[in-house]
Each structure stands twice: as C-alpha cells, then as structure tokens.
Amino acid sequence: MATLTSREEDYSKWYNELVIKADMAENSGVRGCMVIKPYGYAIWEKMQRQLDQMFKDTGHENAYFPLFIPKSYLSKESDHVEGFAKECAVVTHYRLKNSPDGNGVQVDPNAKLEEELIVRPTSETIIWNTYKNWIKSHRDLPILINQWANVVRWEMRTRLFLRTAEFLWQEGHTAHVSREEAIDEAEKMLKVYTEFVENFMAIPVIQGVKSPAERFAGAEETYCIEAMMQDGKALQAGTSHFLGQNFAKAFDVKYQSKEGKQEYVWATSWGVSTRLIGALIMSHSDNNGLVLPPNIAPIQVVIVPIHRNEEQLKAISELAVILTSQLKKMGISVKFDDRIEYKPGWKFNEYELKGIPVRVTIGPKDLENKQVEIARRDKLEKHQHSIDRLAEHIQNLLLDIQQNIFNKAKLHRDSLITEVNSYEEFKKILDEKGGFISAHWDGSVEVEEKIKAETKATIRCIPLDAKEENGICIYSGNPSKRRVLFARAY
Amino acid sequence: MATLTSREEDYSKWYNELVIKADMAENSGVRGCMVIKPYGYAIWEKMQRQLDQMFKDTGHENAYFPLFIPKSYLSKESDHVEGFAKECAVVTHYRLKNSPDGNGVQVDPNAKLEEELIVRPTSETIIWNTYKNWIKSHRDLPILINQWANVVRWEMRTRLFLRTAEFLWQEGHTAHVSREEAIDEAEKMLKVYTEFVENFMAIPVIQGVKSPAERFAGAEETYCIEAMMQDGKALQAGTSHFLGQNFAKAFDVKYQSKEGKQEYVWATSWGVSTRLIGALIMSHSDNNGLVLPPNIAPIQVVIVPIHRNEEQLKAISELAVILTSQLKKMGISVKFDDRIEYKPGWKFNEYELKGIPVRVTIGPKDLENKQVEIARRDKLEKHQHSIDRLAEHIQNLLLDIQQNIFNKAKLHRDSLITEVNSYEEFKKILDEKGGFISAHWDGSVEVEEKIKAETKATIRCIPLDAKEENGICIYSGNPSKRRVLFARAY
Incomplete structure (x- = not known):
C-alpha cells in the first residue's frame, strides 16, 4: 500500500489522496460530479439516520418535491435568482434523436421546452409555489417539512465532498404564523445541527449569524455553525435561515389569522450536506488515514x-x-x-x-x-x-474515543482562535497561523469586501455568544460593538 | 368531506381523487413531476427501510452515482440508447443571465456545455463507466451495489405514482465473473422483490420473464413480477435484468480470471420505484378510501x-x-x-x-x-x-389484517386469470372481464405486435412456473410449448 502524502507536506493533496485511498469517493466522468463509494456512503447513511431521527423528534415530516424548477419560479425572489442563476444546470430539451451521420445521438431541435427547467440548486421556490395551495388558514400552520435530495450548483472549481456540482443534502422548509415562531424554528434547527455535529461527528462548532453579505440569497438572517479544519481554514458546517416573508410575498402565500385577517406566512429553511463528510475527514484524520468518531463509523x-x-x-x-x-x-x-x-x-x-x-x-x-x-x-x-x-x-x-476525538479537535480549534486589534496583526496571524481571527468590524459591506479582496478572509460569523464591548474596526477605525470571526474558508 | 367517486363509476377518477384526498401526492407546477406529500412519503420510507434491509441481508451495499450522464455514454449500448433517448431531459447550459428587457432571466448562450448531459433515466451507463476502473481481477468481483435515487423519463401522459416524469427508485447494479453467477443474482433479487411485495405490500404477484419485445433496453433477459389491479389491468411491480456482457462490452470492462485470461464481466440490474405505491393503492383500497396493509402503514x-x-x-x-x-x-x-x-x-x-x-x-x-x-x-x-x-x-x-388483505387480493387476482384457446375468446375476455389471459403464443415478435396493435394487450410475462404443454398460438396457429400471460396494463 502506497503511503499518503503527509499533511505537513501538502494538506490539500493529503486530503484528496485520503478520500480516494480510503474508498470514500472519487471523481466521475461527469465534470464536477463525484461517485460516493460504499464506504463513504455508509457514513452518509449513518448521518442521515441520526439527523432524520432528530428532525422527527422535533416534529418534522419528510416529503419530496420536484427535481426541476421552472425558470420563472427562480426569478420570483430577486435576491434568490441573483444568488443561484449564475451556476445552474439548465434543461432545455426533452428528447435526443439519431445523428444524421448515424454516429450516436444528438439533441432533437423539435423537442425544445417552452420554458427551461433548472435542476434545483435549492428548493425554496418550488416548495413555496406548492405551499401556496396548502395554506389557507392559521390552522394549516406550522408546516414542518424536510426533504432528502440531490441538488446541483455548477461550481467551477470542485473538490470531493467539499465542493461538487451535484451533492446530497437535506433541506428543511417550514411555514409559520409569526416572525417569532419562525425565528424560534431557525434557532432550534441550528441547535439540532450543533448537537449532531458535535456529539456525532465530534466536530466542535461556533454558532453564529452571517454578515449580510454572506447571507443565503433570500434570507433575512442566516444562522450558521462554523468549524475549523486542521490546516487553519474554516468550513461552514450547516446553515439555518430565517426567510422572513420574502418567499411568501414572492409566491403570494397568505393565511387567514385567528382574527380573520389575511397575512403573509413566515418561513425558514435549513440544510446540511455531504460536505460535512469533508469536514469529518479534515477535522480528525492523520497521516496514517481516516480517524472516525465511533458514533459515525460504519x-x-x-x-x-x-x-x-x-x-x-x-x-x-x-x-x-x-x-x-x-x-x-x-x-x-x-x-x-x-x-x-x-x-x-x-x-x-x-x-x-x-x-x-x-x-x-x-x-x-x-x-x-x-x-x-x-x-x-x-x-x-x-x-x-x-x-x-x-x-x-x-x-x-468507544465512548472514551468519541470524547477524546472531540476534545482533541476542540483543543486544536481553540488554539486557532486569535484576538487581534489591528489590521497589521490581522494579516500577520492570517498568513502565519490561520484559524479564526476575532476582530472588530464596523458592520459595513464595504470593509468586509475590501478585507476579502485583500486577504481572502471572510467573516465566518458573528458568534451568538459574542460579548458587547466598545472597540474600533480594524480596517476603518469606525466604532464597533462586538467582535466577529474572520477566516479563510473552504 | 366530499365523498370519493366510486370505483364502479370511474376507476381512474376514483384513483386520482383518492391519491389527492388521502394526502398521498399531488401534481406540481412542473409538467409530469409530482409532489410526494408527507403521508405518501412516509409509506415510501417504510418501503425503503424494509427493502434496504433485505438488500443488505443479501450482501449489497449502497453507493451514489452522478445524476447526469454524458450523451456519449448513453450512446455506447445501442439498444439502451434506442430505449431511452426518446424521452429524456437534456441539460445543455450551465448558467442563466438577466434578460436584456430587465424582466427575469434567460439562458446564457455563452454557457453552452461542450457535451450535453442527460438526466439519468437509469444508471447502467454511468455506473459501468465507473466499474471499469474498479475491476481488474476476479478478486474484485462480485460487485454488489444498490443506489437510492431519482430518475427522469420524459413521459407524455403522466399519472400520480404510476407514471411520472421524475420518480424515486432504487437500482441495483452488480458485476460477476460468470453468466451463471449473474443469472443467480438476477433471480435472487426477483425473489427478494416477490417476498417484499407479497409479505409487506400484500400484493400477490406472478414471477416471470418478459418476451424479447418487452425486455429492458440492453438486457438479455428481464425477470419481472406482475400484479393485477382491481379493474383488471396489470401492473409491472418490479424487474430484475440479466444484462449478459452487453454493458461490459460497451464500456470495455474486463477482469483477469483465475486462469489469467482477460474476460468480459457479467452484469445484472434491478429496480422498484414509487410506482409501487400506485399498485398498493389500486390493489386494496375501496370507495371509502385507502386500505393499507399493517406492514406498510405509517x-x-x-x-x-x-x-x-x-x-x-x-x-x-x-x-x-x-x-x-x-x-x-x-x-x-x-x-x-x-x-x-x-x-x-x-x-x-x-x-x-x-x-x-x-x-x-x-x-x-x-x-x-x-x-x-x-x-x-x-x-x-x-x-x-x-x-x-x-x-x-x-x-x-394486525397480523390477521395483513393476511386478510393479501388473501383478498389473491382471491381477486386468481379470479382474473382466464385460460383461452382462441383469439375470439381472447378478445371477448379482454373486453368483458380483463385480467390476465393465459394463452398460447408462437414466440414471434410479429404476433405480439399485432395482438398489441389490435387489442392493446401486451405479454406481461412468461410465468416461471409455466408448464410445458403442446398448444397452438391463438393468433398464428403455429405450435407453442407454453402459455404466456397477456393483459392490458398500467
């Protein structure tokens, strides 16, 4: 058996080799799409079983919605289409025919669709178009549904598990009578994800909210859990979105309240994907191969x-x-x-x-x-x-191993959180050490974009437990009320 | 609650109303694609859990292969492309852009794929293209893999569960060293399906093989289980294909035998789909609603x-x-x-x-x-x-109910098997009573096609337990060695 490239030598190469040699997944003949091999899929099945139980224990049911989204649906929520239109697979025809040269088949120009269909990059639009018919009264709410599905985002640079054109995930889509109830749901599911990722995958995470620029396309607030890989790069391990009434308005979904008034419905969506398997590998494994926490080991x-x-x-x-x-x-x-x-x-x-x-x-x-x-x-x-x-x-x-793997990852993660108070220090830490950098930020999109352009670091999250303190933005010098976490990320 | 149309009045209408009113599924905004609602999906989950266990108990593992199939792959097996090219969803572009009129989005002509991708109608081609790299020696065989997935076949006339453009299914794809081992596998999985459909879904089935005209596109032999619905129409409940070396040859998949020779690999594939939920509904339900066998009831x-x-x-x-x-x-x-x-x-x-x-x-x-x-x-x-x-x-x-539902369906099914010895009798029974018609057939494609064109009845299967007897074909008068089952079918 050929040995693995070591992490110290080339972390990225180590990861790729490990995924292949441990029989987790491989690239397929289709650009950006992977084959998840039986050993990798067995891990996904264990993740699914556990998550599914946690979703059911919190009152959710599974359902299944179409793979295809009519182009016009995607356009209805303006931020949403902006976020997904640039990287999507578009179905334009529904038939092939024999090539005139007798050599293979070609698209039949007579079988062009009237309206193009997008292979779902996420299902808010098709689901809210469906919920419209399910919701008449406050008695029809809440709707608490989850879907296990494949989705496609036409990523240009792909990496096994971490970023693939097609990936597997679950997406929860819920509908509520009030802002408060929807926010409670989004926060509850963030807790479920935290519990799952920490207790089953043994990956410590930081709970937070995204900055406006990093929010899900169409969300009012994106809650997230952020993990730290061994090489000092962050990885978003799960998101839960409070969608406000954006999709209800885009698809005209109203309910009659107890008081007899017509009101727009409040929404959330939340998801984790096969990406988490990449995080699992990068959090615990070593130069000899995978290290799997017992709770998730097939x-x-x-x-x-x-x-x-x-x-x-x-x-x-x-x-x-x-x-x-x-x-x-x-x-x-x-x-x-x-x-x-x-x-x-x-x-x-x-x-x-x-x-x-x-x-x-x-x-x-x-x-x-x-x-x-x-x-x-x-x-x-x-x-x-x-x-x-x-x-x-x-x-x-096995219990001890599970705990030890988590503790080790947490120790490492904690050692990679650095507080800085100047942009010089920020850049120095980023280059020399990596990890999460806790710094003051003035809340402006401009500063966030400039820091990203100059350093490739993004705001991973504003931690939920961030203390209020008086500080000044490391970039602009403007006042800031709390520190946020920056990092370079997968 | 509005009452259902009765079965006697309009069976087809009864079915559609029942699927909707019992909250099983509904049509979506996407042509031919359904939304499987939580109650319908809960039945699918119970089916999945049971089948998955049966697959694992017979030595299979799950894996996941890409949703997309490059056009050139599909073309490699000539019968296969012939069978699926005429009804498939074709991805031609990977980006949308804002419309010049500022109204919505349109396909970006600059984002045309070099090679079109087909949304999988079944996965033989992408899987055999993958197996090629997994198989070198007889020690790599057998490969016993199953996939749970969505597939798309661009059906023009769709009906909830029974025939939809997108449906959910499982597809097993196995690779073997010999013809005998592959045939054993195909027959074993037919038995697994029979056991599942009869013991869990309480639907009695007849095991058989398809006539050459009805075989899966690319198979040497298609084994099937055929069920009879209450209205006298048959429904194919599952198929298991012996693929010979067709896909191994198309994708050049060889192994080194124990004797050191390079040999083509032998293959099977087998699947059941959400279509079975349609069969479940049509087998047992009555004018008051669904009747679910306890083993499959959520x-x-x-x-x-x-x-x-x-x-x-x-x-x-x-x-x-x-x-x-x-x-x-x-x-x-x-x-x-x-x-x-x-x-x-x-x-x-x-x-x-x-x-x-x-x-x-x-x-x-x-x-x-x-x-x-x-x-x-x-x-x-x-x-x-x-x-x-x-x-x-x-x-x-509950045990008694499970048995009673099966017995009732079997009694009904048995009452709908009629032996005939002339084409006149055949047509009379078909129109007046329906059901399976057991008749002699000379084995020719011509007769099969003529009977289909004249009566819409197809050969559902040549039962595995068909006795040898000397007879004459009801259509051609040519000699025949065994009876086959004809029926009109869903």
Missing part, C-alpha cells in the same frame, strides 16, 4: 486473527464469534476479518486507513493467556485486556 | 376518544397513554388523536380515508365496562374488547 470494531494454522484460526474464531455477538447486542457494529488471502500487517494498515475506531487482535498466545490486544485508532495506542468483561470494556472504550 | 393504530367533557377526556387519555406505550413496545405505531377541534365522526372518516388498519374508540361507557371498541379497516367491521390483554389482541389483529 464499522466500530474490527477483529483480526493472527494464526499459523487452521487449528489456531478455528480457536480464535470461536472467541471472535462470541465477542461479535456480545458487541452486536450492545448495538456495536463489528467486522471479523478472517480472510486468509490477506496478511495481518496488510489488514492493520487497511483498517488504520479506514479509521476503524477499535481493532482487536487475537493470536495463539492471547488465547492461552485468555486475553486480546486492543488498539485504538485515535491514539495509535495498544493494550491487553482479559476476555472477561471484554465487550463492556470495548463499549466504554 | 400509522397502524389510531385511538379516538369520545367524550362530552374534560373529565371524561382525562380518564380516556389515561387509558390511551397506557395502551400507546404497550403497543409502541411491541413496535406498533400508534396515534392518539385527542384534538378537540375535530369531532369523532370527522376523525372516523379521516382515518378510513387514510387507511389506518385499526381504530380503537374509547367512550365513557367503555371506561365503565373496562372495554374499547375496535374497528378494522379491511373489513369495516367492529367489535368490543376488554382492556385486559388489549395490546396482544391488537398485535394479533
């Missing part, structure tokens, strides 16, 4: 036998089968790799590369001593454990 | 309180909460509808329309007598039951 424990003959393998298998069954009863996923065509050393490398949290090795000596060897992936550390109460031990170990 | 039991005051509701609620908790422990989904803004009669109609298998009604008299009233949806039949061992009783009742 295989949590692998058992590798070491044996010289059939008889030994048989004895080891007996123990492995008992352990597997005990672990499965605890809801722990286990793989017993008794393939004889691969050597133990090859397997060790393979499972290290794949980030399996716990490896149990059983050799003939271990059997004699009624013990096994346990290696944890997060610390590359081994120890022996008696076969007594082994399953319980592994169960506790 | 809500299996509804509890409706009847009360005149708060105090009564409180006492009923106490019992309802205990019952709910007991049922949930058994894995049964329950809804306690204690909304006071709706009257019991309204609720009865609503849950009848929605097809909830069991309704438990609790009134003040029932409390006194320590009993409840139980209504089963499949028989519109009521009985009293003591609150002792009530949960067990309901659990057994």
